[in-house]
Amino acid sequence: MDLIKELQSELVEMKEWPDFKSGDTCVVTYKIKEGDKERLQSFQGVIIQRKGSGATETFTIRKMSGNIGVERVFPINDPFIETIEVVKHGAVRRARIYYLRERKGKAARIKERRRFTKA
Amino acid sequence: MAGIIGKKIGMTSIFSADGKNVPCTLIEAGPCVVTQVKTLEKDGYEAVQVGFGERKDKHSTKAMMGHFKKAGTTPKRKLVEFPIYNDAKLGDEITVEAFEEGDFVDVAGTSKGKGFQGVVKRHGFAGVGDATHGQHNRMRAPGSVGAASYPARVFKGMKMAGQTGNKRVTAINLEVVKICAEMNIVVIKGSIPGGKVSIVVLGK
Numbered sequence: 407m408d409l410i411k412e413l414q415s416e417l418v419e420m421k422e423w424p425d426f427k428s429g430d431t432c433v434v435t436y437k438i439k440e441g442d443k444e445r446l447q448s449f450q451g452v453i454i455q456r457k458g459s460g461a462t463e464t465f466t467i468r469k470m471s472g473n474i475g476v477e478r479v480f481p482i483n484d485p486f487i488e489t490i491e492v493v494k495h496g497a498v499r500r501a502r503i504y505y506l507r508e509r510k511g512k513a514a515r516i517k518e519r520r521r522f523t524k525a
Numbered sequence: 526m527a528g529i530i531g532k533k534i535g536m537t538s539i540f541s542a543d544g545k546n547v548p549c550t551l552i553e554a555g556p557c558v559v560t561q562v563k564t565l566e567k568d569g570y571e572a573v574q575v576g577f578g579e580r581k582d583k584h585s586t587k588a589m590m591g592h593f594k595k596a597g598t599t600p601k602r603k604l605v606e607f608p609i610y611n612d613a614k615l616g617d618e619i620t621v622e623a624f625e626e627g628d629f630v631d632v633a634g635t636s637k638g639k640g641f642q643g644v645v646k647r648h649g650f651a652g653v654g655d656a657t658h659g660q661h662n663r664m665r666a667p668g669s670v671g672a673a674s675y676p677a678r679v680f681k682g683m684k685m686a687g688q689t690g691n692k693r694v695t696a697i698n699l700e701v702v703k704i705c706a707e708m709n710i711v712v713i714k715g716s717i718p719g720g721k722v723s724i725v726v727l728g729k
Contacts, residue, residue: 410535410551413710417539417549417703439544462538485544 414461418483426465428453428503429496429516434467434480435488446488449478452516455502456482468506470514475507495519527623528607528728529554530577531711533634535721539702539712549702552632552711554727557619560596560604571609575619576601578724603724621704621711624729628701634718634725638691643667648684694718 435448451469463482497519531554561574585600644650644667653663703712
Protein backbone atom coordinates (compact mmCIF):
# COMPACT_ATOMS: atom_id res chain seq x y z
CA MET A 407 0.00 0.00 0.00
CA ASP A 408 2.77 2.40 0.89
CA LEU A 409 4.50 1.46 -2.30
CA ILE A 410 1.42 2.48 -4.26
CA LYS A 411 1.34 5.87 -2.56
CA GLU A 412 5.00 6.34 -3.30
CA LEU A 413 4.52 5.42 -6.93
CA GLN A 414 1.34 7.37 -7.47
CA SER A 415 3.13 10.67 -7.20
CA GLU A 416 5.52 9.43 -9.82
CA LEU A 417 2.83 8.15 -12.19
CA VAL A 418 0.35 11.00 -11.84
CA GLU A 419 1.17 14.66 -11.90
CA MET A 420 -0.10 15.94 -8.56
CA LYS A 421 -1.81 19.30 -8.83
CA GLU A 422 -1.99 21.95 -6.17
CA TRP A 423 -5.27 23.63 -5.43
CA PRO A 424 -6.44 26.02 -2.76
CA ASP A 425 -7.75 24.33 0.34
CA PHE A 426 -11.41 23.42 -0.17
CA LYS A 427 -13.80 21.02 1.47
CA SER A 428 -17.46 20.04 1.46
CA GLY A 429 -19.83 22.98 1.83
CA ASP A 430 -17.54 25.35 -0.03
CA THR A 431 -18.74 27.09 -3.14
CA CYS A 432 -16.19 26.74 -5.91
CA VAL A 433 -15.70 27.54 -9.56
CA VAL A 434 -14.01 24.77 -11.49
CA THR A 435 -12.64 25.80 -14.86
CA TYR A 436 -11.86 22.94 -17.16
CA LYS A 437 -10.85 22.36 -20.73
CA ILE A 438 -13.27 20.86 -23.19
CA LYS A 439 -12.13 19.23 -26.39
CA GLU A 440 -14.35 19.66 -29.41
CA GLY A 441 -12.83 17.95 -32.38
CA ASP A 442 -9.36 19.42 -32.37
CA LYS A 443 -10.38 22.69 -30.72
CA GLU A 444 -10.09 23.31 -27.04
CA ARG A 445 -12.08 25.75 -24.99
CA LEU A 446 -12.63 26.52 -21.35
CA GLN A 447 -15.83 25.98 -19.45
CA SER A 448 -16.55 26.71 -15.83
CA PHE A 449 -18.82 25.02 -13.35
CA GLN A 450 -19.84 26.87 -10.21
CA GLY A 451 -21.40 24.94 -7.39
CA VAL A 452 -21.18 23.52 -3.90
CA ILE A 453 -18.66 20.82 -3.04
CA ILE A 454 -20.68 17.82 -1.85
CA GLN A 455 -17.79 15.53 -0.99
CA ARG A 456 -14.14 14.79 -1.38
CA LYS A 457 -13.52 11.09 -1.78
CA GLY A 458 -10.43 8.91 -1.75
CA SER A 459 -6.87 9.92 -1.16
CA GLY A 460 -3.62 10.47 -2.97
CA ALA A 461 -3.51 10.49 -6.74
CA THR A 462 -6.98 9.02 -7.15
CA GLU A 463 -8.88 11.49 -4.95
CA THR A 464 -12.07 12.91 -6.46
CA PHE A 465 -14.56 15.60 -5.54
CA THR A 466 -18.22 16.05 -6.36
CA ILE A 467 -19.58 19.48 -7.15
CA ARG A 468 -23.31 20.25 -7.38
CA LYS A 469 -25.22 23.17 -8.81
CA MET A 470 -28.83 23.94 -9.57
CA SER A 471 -29.34 24.48 -13.27
CA GLY A 472 -32.72 26.13 -13.29
CA ASN A 473 -34.78 23.69 -11.28
CA ILE A 474 -32.61 20.66 -11.94
CA GLY A 475 -29.68 19.60 -9.84
CA VAL A 476 -26.47 18.86 -11.76
CA GLU A 477 -23.54 17.05 -10.21
CA ARG A 478 -20.10 16.46 -11.63
CA VAL A 479 -17.33 14.29 -10.28
CA PHE A 480 -13.79 15.39 -11.01
CA PRO A 481 -10.55 13.60 -10.19
CA ILE A 482 -8.45 16.06 -8.19
CA ASN A 483 -5.52 15.51 -10.56
CA ASP A 484 -7.57 15.63 -13.76
CA PRO A 485 -5.29 17.19 -16.39
CA PHE A 486 -8.31 18.93 -17.91
CA ILE A 487 -8.91 21.10 -14.85
CA GLU A 488 -7.40 24.54 -15.31
CA THR A 489 -8.28 26.23 -12.05
CA ILE A 490 -10.31 25.67 -8.90
CA GLU A 491 -11.37 28.85 -7.19
CA VAL A 492 -13.06 29.00 -3.81
CA VAL A 493 -15.81 31.60 -3.85
CA LYS A 494 -17.22 31.03 -0.39
CA HIS A 495 -16.30 28.82 2.54
CA GLY A 496 -19.38 27.06 3.88
CA ALA A 497 -20.03 25.99 7.45
CA VAL A 498 -21.27 22.40 7.39
CA ARG A 499 -21.10 19.71 10.03
CA ARG A 500 -20.38 16.71 7.87
CA ALA A 501 -17.86 15.68 5.25
CA ARG A 502 -20.51 14.49 2.76
CA ILE A 503 -23.46 16.78 2.53
CA TYR A 504 -25.81 14.53 0.59
CA TYR A 505 -28.79 16.11 2.40
CA LEU A 506 -28.41 19.00 -0.01
CA ARG A 507 -29.91 16.81 -2.73
CA GLU A 508 -33.28 16.81 -1.03
CA ARG A 509 -33.32 20.55 -0.52
CA LYS A 510 -34.20 23.39 -2.78
CA GLY A 511 -34.15 27.15 -2.69
CA LYS A 512 -33.97 28.68 0.76
CA ALA A 513 -33.55 25.35 2.50
CA ALA A 514 -30.45 24.61 0.47
CA ARG A 515 -28.57 27.61 1.76
CA ILE A 516 -25.28 27.02 3.54
CA LYS A 517 -24.02 29.34 6.23
CA GLU A 518 -20.75 31.03 5.49
CA ARG A 519 -17.80 29.94 7.51
CA ARG A 520 -15.72 32.73 8.90
CA ARG A 521 -12.06 32.05 8.52
CA PHE A 522 -9.63 33.56 10.93
CA THR A 523 -6.07 33.58 9.79
CA LYS A 524 -3.68 32.53 12.46
CA ALA A 525 -1.17 35.22 13.34
CA MET B 526 8.62 -15.31 -25.74
CA ALA B 527 9.70 -13.27 -22.78
CA GLY B 528 8.37 -13.88 -19.31
CA ILE B 529 8.87 -12.68 -15.79
CA ILE B 530 7.48 -13.46 -12.34
CA GLY B 531 6.09 -10.70 -10.17
CA LYS B 532 4.04 -9.71 -7.17
CA LYS B 533 0.76 -7.84 -7.41
CA ILE B 534 0.94 -4.62 -5.46
CA GLY B 535 -2.49 -3.15 -6.08
CA MET B 536 -4.50 -0.92 -8.34
CA THR B 537 -4.58 2.78 -9.03
CA SER B 538 -5.43 4.97 -11.95
CA ILE B 539 -3.28 7.20 -14.10
CA PHE B 540 -4.00 9.71 -16.84
CA SER B 541 -3.07 8.85 -20.41
CA ALA B 542 -1.49 11.34 -22.79
CA ASP B 543 -4.90 12.41 -24.09
CA GLY B 544 -6.20 12.96 -20.56
CA LYS B 545 -8.19 9.79 -20.11
CA ASN B 546 -8.33 8.21 -16.67
CA VAL B 547 -6.95 4.68 -17.08
CA PRO B 548 -7.40 2.01 -14.38
CA CYS B 549 -4.09 0.25 -13.78
CA THR B 550 -2.52 -2.56 -11.81
CA LEU B 551 0.96 -2.25 -10.39
CA ILE B 552 3.16 -5.33 -10.43
CA GLU B 553 6.54 -5.59 -8.81
CA ALA B 554 8.21 -7.84 -11.39
CA GLY B 555 11.59 -9.39 -11.00
CA PRO B 556 14.49 -9.24 -10.82
CA CYS B 557 14.36 -12.95 -11.59
CA VAL B 558 17.25 -15.37 -11.87
CA VAL B 559 17.68 -18.15 -14.41
CA THR B 560 17.98 -21.24 -12.23
CA GLN B 561 18.13 -23.88 -14.93
CA VAL B 562 18.43 -24.09 -18.69
CA LYS B 563 16.74 -27.15 -20.11
CA THR B 564 18.04 -28.50 -23.38
CA LEU B 565 16.72 -30.82 -26.03
CA GLU B 566 19.56 -33.32 -25.46
CA LYS B 567 19.31 -33.53 -21.72
CA ASP B 568 15.68 -32.81 -20.89
CA GLY B 569 13.88 -33.58 -24.12
CA TYR B 570 12.64 -30.03 -24.57
CA GLU B 571 13.95 -26.50 -24.44
CA ALA B 572 13.06 -24.10 -21.66
CA VAL B 573 14.49 -21.81 -19.04
CA GLN B 574 13.54 -22.09 -15.41
CA VAL B 575 13.32 -18.76 -13.65
CA GLY B 576 13.13 -18.01 -9.93
CA PHE B 577 11.66 -15.04 -8.06
CA GLY B 578 11.32 -13.92 -4.45
CA GLU B 579 13.32 -14.94 -1.43
CA ARG B 580 12.81 -18.14 0.54
CA LYS B 581 14.44 -18.82 3.88
CA ASP B 582 17.10 -21.53 3.96
CA LYS B 583 15.25 -23.40 6.70
CA HIS B 584 12.20 -23.66 4.45
CA SER B 585 14.14 -25.13 1.53
CA THR B 586 14.98 -28.79 1.16
CA LYS B 587 18.58 -29.84 0.73
CA ALA B 588 17.86 -30.89 -2.82
CA MET B 589 16.49 -27.46 -3.66
CA MET B 590 19.43 -25.78 -1.90
CA GLY B 591 21.77 -27.70 -4.19
CA HIS B 592 19.71 -26.69 -7.21
CA PHE B 593 19.97 -23.02 -6.34
CA LYS B 594 23.63 -23.32 -5.44
CA LYS B 595 24.33 -24.60 -8.95
CA ALA B 596 22.84 -21.40 -10.35
CA GLY B 597 24.84 -19.38 -7.85
CA THR B 598 21.83 -17.83 -6.18
CA THR B 599 19.86 -17.86 -2.95
CA PRO B 600 16.73 -20.03 -2.55
CA LYS B 601 13.73 -18.61 -4.43
CA ARG B 602 10.07 -18.61 -3.52
CA LYS B 603 8.64 -19.32 -6.94
CA LEU B 604 10.03 -21.17 -9.94
CA VAL B 605 8.46 -20.95 -13.38
CA GLU B 606 9.50 -22.37 -16.72
CA PHE B 607 9.34 -20.30 -19.87
CA PRO B 608 9.83 -21.44 -23.44
CA ILE B 609 13.33 -20.62 -24.54
CA TYR B 610 14.76 -17.17 -23.93
CA ASN B 611 17.30 -16.05 -26.48
CA ASP B 612 20.56 -17.50 -25.14
CA ALA B 613 19.81 -17.19 -21.44
CA LYS B 614 22.56 -18.62 -19.29
CA LEU B 615 22.47 -20.13 -15.82
CA GLY B 616 22.46 -17.36 -13.20
CA ASP B 617 21.38 -14.63 -15.64
CA GLU B 618 19.18 -11.91 -14.26
CA ILE B 619 15.88 -11.03 -15.90
CA THR B 620 14.44 -7.59 -15.17
CA VAL B 621 11.41 -5.60 -16.26
CA GLU B 622 13.47 -4.37 -19.18
CA ALA B 623 12.37 -7.55 -20.96
CA PHE B 624 9.15 -5.60 -21.57
CA GLU B 625 8.45 -2.30 -23.24
CA GLU B 626 5.74 0.26 -22.86
CA GLY B 627 2.95 -0.52 -25.32
CA ASP B 628 3.56 -4.28 -25.22
CA PHE B 629 0.64 -6.60 -24.73
CA VAL B 630 1.14 -9.23 -22.06
CA ASP B 631 -0.72 -12.15 -20.55
CA VAL B 632 -0.86 -12.24 -16.77
CA ALA B 633 -1.51 -15.52 -14.98
CA GLY B 634 -2.23 -15.81 -11.29
CA THR B 635 -4.41 -17.49 -8.71
CA SER B 636 -7.81 -15.86 -8.40
CA LYS B 637 -9.24 -14.85 -5.05
CA GLY B 638 -10.87 -17.83 -3.36
CA LYS B 639 -14.58 -17.43 -2.74
CA GLY B 640 -15.28 -20.80 -1.15
CA PHE B 641 -18.20 -23.06 -2.03
CA GLN B 642 -20.68 -20.89 -3.89
CA GLY B 643 -24.11 -21.44 -5.38
CA VAL B 644 -24.93 -21.22 -9.07
CA VAL B 645 -26.03 -17.58 -8.91
CA LYS B 646 -22.61 -16.33 -7.90
CA ARG B 647 -20.61 -19.08 -9.59
CA HIS B 648 -22.23 -19.17 -13.02
CA GLY B 649 -24.43 -16.09 -13.08
CA PHE B 650 -27.72 -18.00 -12.97
CA ALA B 651 -30.79 -15.90 -12.30
CA GLY B 652 -32.49 -18.17 -9.78
CA VAL B 653 -35.98 -19.57 -10.15
CA GLY B 654 -39.27 -17.72 -10.00
CA ASP B 655 -40.48 -14.82 -7.96
CA ALA B 656 -39.63 -13.48 -4.57
CA THR B 657 -43.27 -13.20 -3.57
CA HIS B 658 -46.64 -14.74 -4.61
CA GLY B 659 -46.27 -17.65 -2.22
CA GLN B 660 -42.86 -18.57 -3.52
CA HIS B 661 -40.22 -19.61 -1.05
CA ASN B 662 -36.64 -20.95 -1.01
CA ARG B 663 -36.30 -20.99 -4.84
CA MET B 664 -34.75 -17.56 -5.37
CA ARG B 665 -31.17 -18.75 -5.82
CA ALA B 666 -31.97 -22.30 -6.93
CA PRO B 667 -30.37 -23.83 -10.06
CA GLY B 668 -33.65 -25.14 -11.55
CA SER B 669 -33.79 -28.40 -13.45
CA VAL B 670 -30.49 -30.15 -14.13
CA GLY B 671 -31.79 -32.63 -16.69
CA ALA B 672 -34.72 -34.14 -18.58
CA ALA B 673 -36.73 -37.29 -17.72
CA SER B 674 -36.46 -41.03 -18.37
CA TYR B 675 -34.33 -40.11 -21.31
CA PRO B 676 -31.39 -39.44 -20.82
CA ALA B 677 -32.11 -40.56 -17.24
CA ARG B 678 -28.87 -39.00 -16.05
CA VAL B 679 -27.29 -35.60 -15.55
CA PHE B 680 -24.85 -34.64 -18.27
CA LYS B 681 -21.20 -34.22 -17.41
CA GLY B 682 -20.07 -30.63 -17.02
CA MET B 683 -23.51 -29.44 -15.85
CA LYS B 684 -23.05 -26.09 -14.15
CA MET B 685 -23.61 -26.58 -10.46
CA ALA B 686 -22.56 -25.14 -7.13
CA GLY B 687 -19.00 -25.66 -5.97
CA GLN B 688 -15.63 -24.16 -5.19
CA THR B 689 -15.34 -20.73 -6.73
CA GLY B 690 -12.11 -18.87 -7.30
CA ASN B 691 -8.71 -19.90 -5.94
CA LYS B 692 -7.71 -21.36 -9.28
CA ARG B 693 -5.28 -20.37 -11.95
CA VAL B 694 -6.65 -17.67 -14.24
CA THR B 695 -4.92 -15.92 -17.13
CA ALA B 696 -5.87 -12.42 -18.18
CA ILE B 697 -4.81 -12.01 -21.79
CA ASN B 698 -3.71 -9.09 -23.94
CA LEU B 699 -3.22 -6.48 -21.25
CA GLU B 700 -1.37 -3.36 -22.29
CA VAL B 701 1.83 -2.35 -20.53
CA VAL B 702 1.22 1.31 -19.74
CA LYS B 703 4.46 2.14 -18.01
CA ILE B 704 7.65 0.61 -16.71
CA CYS B 705 9.64 1.94 -13.79
CA ALA B 706 12.92 0.10 -14.27
CA GLU B 707 14.66 1.38 -11.15
CA MET B 708 11.85 0.14 -8.90
CA ASN B 709 11.09 -3.03 -10.92
CA ILE B 710 7.50 -1.93 -11.45
CA VAL B 711 5.27 -2.80 -14.41
CA VAL B 712 2.06 -0.81 -14.77
CA ILE B 713 -0.61 -2.76 -16.62
CA LYS B 714 -3.93 -1.51 -17.92
CA GLY B 715 -6.91 -3.15 -16.29
CA SER B 716 -7.20 -5.73 -13.57
CA ILE B 717 -5.38 -9.02 -13.04
CA PRO B 718 -6.39 -12.15 -11.11
CA GLY B 719 -5.64 -12.54 -7.43
CA GLY B 720 -5.28 -10.42 -4.37
CA LYS B 721 -2.54 -8.05 -3.39
CA VAL B 722 0.87 -9.61 -2.75
CA SER B 723 -0.09 -12.68 -4.80
CA ILE B 724 2.45 -14.06 -7.24
CA VAL B 725 1.69 -13.56 -10.93
CA VAL B 726 3.43 -14.63 -14.12
CA LEU B 727 3.77 -12.17 -16.98
CA GLY B 728 4.32 -13.44 -20.48
CA LYS B 729 4.65 -11.66 -23.79
